[in-house]
Amino acid sequence: MATFRMPSLGADMAAGTLVEWLKKPGDPVRRGDVIAVVETQKGAIEVEVFEDGVVQQILVEPGATLPVGTPLATIAGTGGEPAAEAVEPVVTPPSVPSILVPSVSALLPEPDGVGQGHRPASPVARRLAARQGIDLSGLRGHGPGGAILLADVERAIAAPARRPAGLNLAEMRQAIAAAMARSKREIPHYYLSTTVDQSKAQTWLATVNADRPPERRLLLAALELKAVALALRRLPEFNGHHRDGAFQPGQGIHVGAAVSIRGGGLAAPAIHDTDRLGLDELMERFRDLVARTRAGHLRSSELGDPTITVTSLGDRRVDGVFGVIYPPQVAIVGFGRLVERPWVVDGRLAVRPLVTLTLAADHRVSDGHRGSLFLAEIDRLLQEPEAL
Structure with a gap:
């Protein structure tokens, strides 16, 4: 028997409100099925199950606000085997500070x-x-x-x-601030930056997009995400989590793409197996992720397992962004705006489209030397866009 628990959807989540069950006792479930909807500061999140089996017992009724890890249901094996021991249903939900996770009534007055x-x-x-x-x-x-x-x-x-x-943006900002304060207290950050010449990437994109309709065109963001993902293959110490005093390498490269929410707030859901995606599929997934983030239609697996975060404020005319690591991740990469500036090429002065690339990383896991190699590898990959 497996116990389905209130999931952790990031360092800024201490609890969640169970909104509705999408399965009932006796229903079969397969790994990846959405079993419930949980409300957090990031909106209504579709929560997936990670076992095959049959829903045996519902332990919590909708409307309860519960800490991460609270048992919500039990799931029997694929044959519907009975549970080895019963789990008592939650009758009275424990009290949770409303500043961290507002109740459903607070989110939806x-x-x-x-x-x-x-x-x-x-x-x-x-x-x-x-x-x-x-x-x-x-x-x-x-x-x-x-x-x-x-x-x-x-x-x-x-x-x-x-x-x-009903998304309470003030509550979201408070939760994000609490997670970032924890990050700065506990994680010894170091910061690096470099300048990347994007002329080859821009030229290649213009050629590829020439005969495409707008909805199928590739954006520079797709190349940047793919370059980060491929660089992580060579320098895997930037891909994973720091838990229980040790680094745990990621079970795959799942780049979290930071997405701003209109009116304020931020989420960084994962694009799973980013390094294995072709650029067209990556672009499609990125567009879908942005749309669903801003509509509040994310899944728990997209919030629970990013192995690194990529953030960009280039569209806000920011030259460079030095991010704060989102725990338990160990690195965050930032891209600034594309700006034309003088640049020396083969001993001659030219005007080139340049981007400031930054890294904030955890000194418990890596150091400046490895960080510089990571940034150099991202730069190298962006100079060969056709190979991405």
Whole structure:
């Protein structure tokens, strides 16, 4: 038997609110299936299961705010074997400081004067419908017994660029600040920077994108993400986590792409196996990740296992960004804006498109020498864009 627990979705999460179950006792599940929705400062997160089996027992009812690691359900083996020992259901959720994880009611305040009748619906779906003026009686529910889920309400809202429902940006900023303060206290940062000539990358992109429609064009960001991922193959000490006093190498290269949320806030979900993706697939996944981050449609696996973070403020006209490491990761790479400046090429002065590339890394795991090799490898790879 396996115990399905409240997942950890990053260093800035101490607890989460169980919003709804997407499976019920007796339902079969396979690794990667979404089993529940959990509300955090990053929005409503679809939580996946990591075992094959059958849902045996639901231990927590929707609406409970619980610490990371709390048992939520039990899952029997693929044959539905009974549990070796019973786990007591959680009757009264423990108290969690609201400054870290707000309750569902805090994230989605009840509006006045909007009635929704008696259609079965999850609390978060009902509140979102009320906020948006959506009549639940006109919706089709896809939950147990036809209950209306969050996704059902979201499909009814024709606003592709809307902000994540009920996302409390002030709470998110407080949680991020707490995680960054912990990072600066506990992690001995060192910082390096270099300047990268992007003329070859720009020329190659212009050629590749010449006959493509806008939605299929590659962006410089795809090349930068892929170059970081490939550089990690050669210098794996920057790819992984520092836990329990030791470095744990990543089980794959899962680059976390920092995405700003309109109105404030930040998330850095993972693009899994970044080094193995072709540039077109990587670009497609990156676009999808940005859209879902800003709509509040992330999965737990995308938030729980990035092995390094890449951040860029180039589109905000920032020349360089020196990030703070997101624990338990051990490095963060930053790209500044592309700017044309004088540059010496083969002994002659020329004007070239340049980018400031930075690294903040954990001195417990690596040092400046290795960090300089890492930045040099990223630079080398960007000089051969056709090989990415």
